[in-house]
Amino acid sequence: MSAAALSPTAEYLALVRRRRVYGGLLLVLFIVLMASGWRTADARNAGGFLDGIAHILDFPIEILSEAxxxxxxxxxxxxxxxxxxxxxxxxxxxxxxxxxxxxxxxxxxxxxxxxxxxxxxxxxxxxxxxxxxxxxxxxxxxxxxxxxxxxxxxxxxxxxxxxxxxxxxxxxxxxxxxxxxxxxxxxxxxxxxxxxxxxxxxxxxxxxxxxxxxxxxxxxxxxxxxxxxxxxxxxxxxxxxxxxxxxxxxxxxxxxxxxxxxxxxxxxxxxxxxxxxxxxxxxx
Structure with missing residues (x-):
């Protein structure tokens, strides 16, 4: 098979590889932004999110029990x-x-x-x-x-x-x-x-x-x-x-x-x- 016949396939595979690379970079960027945003929000949250998540149902339970x-x-x-x-x-x-x-x-x-x-x-x-x-x-x-x-x-x-x-x-x-x-x-x-x-x-x-x-x-x-x-x-x-x-x-x-x-x-x-x-x- 000639090189000319292989070129469309090679171009397609190169395009797929580029898309995977770009997709991987975007995924890494998304994870970094989410992690940094999470840390910033947790640092500014009174008491910290992880410390308070265990009590997230306390207030609704208090309301429903009184009702x-x-x-x-x-x-x-x-x-x-x-x-x-x-x-x-x-x-x-x-x-x-x-x-x-x-x-x-x-x-x-x-x-x-x-x-x-x-x-x-x-x-x-x-x-x-x-x-x-x-x-x-x-x-x-x-x-x-x-x-x-x-x-x-x-x-x-x-x-x-x-x-x-x-x-x-x-x-x-x-x-x-x-x-x-x-x-x-x-x-x-x-x-x-x-x-x-x-x-x-x-x-x-x-x-x-x-x-x-x-x-x-x-x-x-x-x-x-x-x-x-x-x-x-x-x-x-x-x-x-x-x-x-x-x-x-x-x-x-x-x-x-x-x-x-x-x-x-x-x-x-x-x-x-x-x-x-x-x-x-x-x-x-």
């Missing part, structure tokens, strides 16, 4: 914290609705095939990147400093993040829409808004609604977390009961139970709704 001892109080606490849960759900619902409406506008303005002003596409996309990159808790902390505590800072923070996240998803769906109905309406003199409303909206509505429902689930968790920084809702009550410590742990369990049951219920209902919207059938 088991005072289990008769749980139904009353569930009723007591139900209004706070409703406030959390309201924050998530309003934020999802406002963020979804803003995202829909941004999506059609940033979709290259649909944008009425092409020069706006890039600035709008970069603006959505900024909104999506900023964590809700950072925005909420700034707004709490400016506006004070309460549900309004949480709602604004979640709305901005939702607009950025859904705007990206909505724009991708809009760009994949069939343009033939748009061209048909344009041929009979329909304006840009009419083309979007009658040709694009019916195509993207199922996927947009599915993404909005999924985002609503995420926003429930986000609004509960923001309560820890003073943004209202059931998260604020959870932080308060944890700060009181022993004697209030049955209330902590009641709040966790409310959150867990609510998230499970919303997940189940939204799964069924998304299946109907996207597939047109019933969820399994």
């Amino acid at each position: 088991a001892r005072d289990w008769r109080n749980l139904p009353g606490y569930l009723r007591q914290y139900l209004p706070s849960l409703i406030e959390t759900l309201n924050i998530a619902a309003v934020s999802t609705l406002l963020g979804g409406l803003i995202a829909a506008v941004l999506a059609v303005l940033s979709a290259r095939a649909l944008a009425p002003l092409p020069w706006l596409v890039v600035p709008i996309r970069r603006g959505m990147d900024v909104m999506r990159a900023m964590p809700e808790i950072v925005i909420a902390l700034v707004l709490i400093f400016l506006l004070g505590g309460g549900p309004v800072p949480a709602m604004i923070a979640i709305t901005l993040h939702t607009a950025g996240a859904l705007g990206k998803l909505f724009s991708e769906v809009a760009e994949n829409a069939d343009l033939k109905p748009v061209e048909g309406l344009a041929s009979v003199g329909a304006g840009w808004l009419a083309r979007i409303w009658f040709a694009v909206a019916p195509q993207v509505a199922p996927n947009w609604s599915s993404y909005a429902l999924l985002r609503f689930e995420i926003n429930i968790r986000a609004s509960a977390i923001l309560g820890f920084v003073g943004a209202g809702g059931i998260g604020y009550d959870l932080r308060t009961t944890l700060q009181w410590g022993q004697g209030r742990y049955d209330q902590v369990v009641a709040i966790f139970a409310l959150l867990f049951l609510t998230i499970v219920l919303v997940d189940h209902l939204s799964d069924r709704a998304r299946a109907r919207l996207v597939q047109g059938g019933h969820a399994a």
Whole structure:
């Protein structure tokens, strides 16, 4: 067999060896970075991670044991914290609705095939990147400093993040829409808004609604977390009961139970709704 016939095989084997070398170097670098990061984190951790890992279950066991001892109080606490849960759900619902409406506008303005002003596409996309990159808790902390505590800072923070996240998803769906109905309406003199409303909206509505429902689930968790920084809702009550410590742990369990049951219920209902919207059938 000639050398020319062997050269492709030799090149392939050389490429495989180079990839193995690069892969080995990356693996070694990853291990070194993980080890150094672990040592740094353990050195800065109060008491050391390895010393404390044996007690990692002490606090949950203490909470559950107190709740088991005072289990008769749980139904009353569930009723007591139900209004706070409703406030959390309201924050998530309003934020999802406002963020979804803003995202829909941004999506059609940033979709290259649909944008009425092409020069706006890039600035709008970069603006959505900024909104999506900023964590809700950072925005909420700034707004709490400016506006004070309460549900309004949480709602604004979640709305901005939702607009950025859904705007990206909505724009991708809009760009994949069939343009033939748009061209048909344009041929009979329909304006840009009419083309979007009658040709694009019916195509993207199922996927947009599915993404909005999924985002609503995420926003429930986000609004509960923001309560820890003073943004209202059931998260604020959870932080308060944890700060009181022993004697209030049955209330902590009641709040966790409310959150867990609510998230499970919303997940189940939204799964069924998304299946109907996207597939047109019933969820399994």
